Amino acid sequence: MNRSVPLSITTEMVRALAVNESVCVRPVLRRVTDRATGVETTVPIPCGSTRESRCPSCAKKARWLRMTQCAEGWHRDDEPQEPDDPCDEETDQDNQDNDVDEEQRRVR
Numbered sequence: 001m002n003r004s005v006p007l008s009i010t011t012e013m014v015r016a017l018a019v020n021e022s023v024c025v026r027p028v029l030r031r032v033t034d035r036a037t038g039v040e041t042t043v044p045i046p047c048g049s050t051r052e053s054r055c056p057s058c059a060k061k062a063r064w065l066r067m068t069q070c071a072e073g074w075h076r077d078d079e080p081q082e083p084d085d086p087c088d089e090e091t092d093q094d095n096q097d098n099d100v101d102e103e104q105r106r107v108r
């Protein structure tokens with residue numbers, strides 16, 4: 001008598017299958033109400049993430065979309081204007097580092 005062991009489906013198995021089939025692995029569930037009948041249904045919507053670590057399928061689709069948009073010329077031909085008053089914290093941080101360096105030079 002040959003008895004088969006029942007298979008248990010794990011989360012990793014479902015994720016691997018979704019990635020294999022290019023389906024979103026983290027769908028967002030939205031409740032949709034039909035205005036005519038009033039029936040409520042739950043609809044899964046792709047997450048749309050651009051990070052491969054979060055959702056490889058959506059990231060791959062977004063990458064292909066960006067590549068297509070670039071090929072079709074959806075990008076700017078000119079550089080954007082730089083802001084007149086740059087007030088970044090990094091700039092302030094750089095200035096502080098320079099001040100520290102100058103103080104150290106004076107001490108020596």
Ligand SMILES: [Zn+2]
Binds near residue numbers: 025027048057
């Ligand atoms: Zn996704």
